[in-house]
Amino acid sequence: MPAEPLLTVTDLTVEFDSTDRRRRGQRFRAVDGVSLSLAPGETLGLVGESGSGKSTIGNAVLGLVATGPGSRIVFDGEDITQAPPKRRRALGSRIQVVFQDPYSSLNPSRTIGQTLGEPLRATGVDRRETRSRVADVLSKVDMSPDVAARYPAQFSGGQRQRIAIARALIRDPQLVILDEPTSALDLSVQAQILNLLIALRRDAHLSYLFISHDIDVVRFFSHRMAVLQHGRIVEEGDVDAVIERPREPYTRELLAAVPVADPREQRRRRESRSSVVTGSR
Numbered sequence: 099m100p101a102e103p104l105l106t107v108t109d110l111t112v113e114f115d116s117t118d119r120r121r122r123g124q125r126f127r128a129v130d131g132v133s134l135s136l137a138p139g140e141t142l143g144l145v146g147e148s149g150s151g152k153s154t155i156g157n158a159v160l161g162l163v164a165t166g167p168g169s170r171i172v173f174d175g176e177d178i179t180q181a182p183p184k185r186r187r188a189l190g191s192r193i194q195v196v197f198q199d200p201y202s203s204l205n206p207s208r209t210i211g212q213t214l215g216e217p218l219r220a221t222g223v224d225r226r227e228t229r230s231r232v233a234d235v236l237s238k239v240d241m242s243p244d245v246a247a248r249y250p251a252q253f254s255g256g257q258r259q260r261i262a263i264a265r266a267l268i269r270d271p272q273l274v275i276l277d278e279p280t281s282a283l284d285l286s287v288q289a290q291i292l293n294l295l296i297a298l299r300r301d302a303h304l305s306y307l308f309i310s311h312d313i314d315v316v317r318f319f320s321h322r323m324a325v326l327q328h329g330r331i332v333e334e335g336d337v338d339a340v341i342e343r344p345r346e347p348y349t350r351e352l353l354a355a356v357p358v359a360d361p362r363e364q365r366r367r368r369e370s371r372s373s374v375v376t377g378s379r
């Protein structure tokens with residue numbers, strides 16, 4: 099891996115107003131002192147149970163939530179923690195996001211061509227060039243250029259997610275935040291989308307911050323992983339090392355909770371979970 103990371107997050111904290119009625123008026127830390135880094139071309143998986151702060155980390159990198167004092171986010175050598183909105187918009191071409199829900203993330207009243215072309219037109223790219231880049235990006239996600247004239251309702255969930263990926267790629271980003279990009283899809287479609295994302299990572303030398311609660315998918319897809327609990331990273335490392343030799347009881351519990359088809363593996367995980375609970379390891 100090259101020495102210079104593409105993204106370095108140091109001591110990131112994010113606080114929100116508590117939504118719990120009993121704690122009205124209080125703040126709580128959704129992300130609490132998180133540090134991580136990502137090399138060019140690398141994928142870091144962020145795992146943890148619901149509410150552990152995974153999406154909030156992604157949102158902080160995207161500039162969508164305010165960060166606490168002392169937090170630092172450096173992208174490609176530039177400190178973007180407090181980047182003003184104009185600079186953030188410019189960075190939008192280099193950091194992109196794909197969300198979980200392909201149904202709600204595409205505007206139903208616009209053609210695919212309008213949706214994909216919009217960020218280019220907004221930055222002054224002319225109509226002809228936009229048309230050709232839309233066709234190019236559609237071919238990258240294995241779709242025909244004819245798709246540009248159609249509307250989101252005419253596509254299946256997997257096809258819409260391909261379109262959402264095309265939208266993320268149209269301005270040639272370096273970093274894509276994938277926030278549960280396949281969780282809303284059927285298993286066979288999930289595999290197709292993950293394989294597509296792997297091919298794109300290789301061809302375009304993309305880095306991914308891959309947010310998922312599915313550890314099997316993270317293992318298949320990521321180089322390293324970080325395990326989050328209550329807004330903190332409790333364990334981090336090479337995916338195989340963390341999954342095969344988890345150090346933290348919480349990681350072992352998460353691993354034991356993943357449903358697996360093989361009954362022997364299921365038993366092994368159950369046993370390792372009970373040893374976590376009884377503290378015998």
Ligand SMILES: Nc1ncnc2c1ncn2[C@@H]1O[C@H](COP(=O)(O)OP(=O)(O)OP(=O)(O)O)[C@@H](O)[C@H]1O
Pocket residue numbers: 114115117128146147148149150151152153154155311
């Ligand atoms: N804009 C917000 N305002 C208030 N609370 C928020 C906001 N965004 C997230 N939270 C809270 O912060 C905590 C972390 O949420 P986050 O979505 O980052 O978790 P997550 O690990 O991504 O969970 P999930 O897997 O369910 O998406 C949760 O308690 C959530 O309710």
